[in-house]
Amino acid sequence: MPKNWNEFLARTPEDDVWIRTYYPKPMFQFSQCIEMHREFAAPEMSNNMNGLVCLEALLDLTSKKKTKFLGNITGTICLPHFFDDGTENRIVAFCKTAEDKKIAEDMGATYVGGMELVKALEKGEIHHEDYNHVLCTLDMLVDVATIRKHLKDFFPNKAKGTLSDDMEEMMNHFIRGKTYLSTKDSDAVGRLEINIGTLAMTTEQLSDNFNAYVAMISEHRAPNLGPFITEAYVTCPPSTERFKVSPVELVPQGRSSNEGKGKKPSAAEVEEEEDGNLAAAN
Structure with missing residues (x-):
């Protein structure tokens, strides 16, 4: 390592080849991630042009209280563009x-x-x-x-x-609908892995599905607490490539009146709603 190695590593790489370990992971727009995966999936490479596009997201489970954290989140979303990922809703x-x-x-x-x-x-x-x-x-x-x-x-x-x-x-x-369920890396960090679509779909269709997921997932946490999705990577198995999505795209740009339907409410909301429903039915 050079004497002024801290300054050396602080530089932005100027070439298209560098020692990845020593530099921050590059970030891309979601559409760029898709195009790069298409290059790897081309017939002369992995020949996986119908492969599933997946999103690995890290969630900030902190709340206003330092000692209180959100639980795992779950919900069911009807994406703008349907695709078959082999899952069955029973x-x-x-x-x-x-x-x-x-x-x-x-x-x-x-x-x-x-x-x-x-x-x-x-x-x-x-x-x-x-x-x-x-x-x-x-x-x-x-x-x-x-x-x-x-x-x-x-x-x-x-x-x-x-x-x-x-x-x-x-x-x-x-x-x-596609049902998602997060897991926990720790009390404060959640992990969510979801299928966005397939490479056979257009980039616009995949982007629509990605934005719909971001909007609905973000509703699980109060906006004033900051971004709920802290990191996200686009993958396309069996390729091992993981492209990091720019944080700007991990914040919903706007929500329609239909977004969020099927999202799991809080325990208090469920109990209050159930009691009210039963009282009305009786």
Whole structure:
């Protein structure tokens, strides 16, 4: 190392080749990340032009209180541009009318029914691993409340978008939706890995999906606390390349009225909403 190595490493590389270990990781616009992955995925390279585009994000779980941290976040989002990533949404749909049952069945619900379906879950004929969403029409809420302890976090709620008189809207959201769930590196740092789309999609479509995710994920934390997503990398397995996204793109530029639907509310919001729903149903 040269004598003034601190000054040496503080320089911005002028060439397109440098010792990466000694310099800050370069950052790119999301669209640039996609174009670079396309170069690696070209037929003469890895031949992976239909590969999944993934985002690895780090989350700031701190709050106003130094000793209090956010829990893991989860939600279901309908992206602007649908793609098949091999995941399956298995839905339990509680409803009474023949019309609602037909809608749920035609749109691909795994289990559909009224009291007979309630009893099946109560008896353990259907297990938690058999479904990942539970939807319910308002006329079934009182009956479904009898297995509230069994359903636990899956208990239907308006705030989560899983309780409504519009079965078609619920099914459309959760059958097409992508569900995300973060993990924790530490109390203050969360990690989220999500699929954005495929390289076969246009850069504009992938950017739309990326921005939709950023907007919804950011809603899990108060804006006045600063950016929720602190770092993000775009990957495209099996390539080992990880391109860092510029922090400017990790802050939502604006939200539409439909963004955030299906986002998991706080425990207090859920409890208050559920009690109100049950009181109205009775």
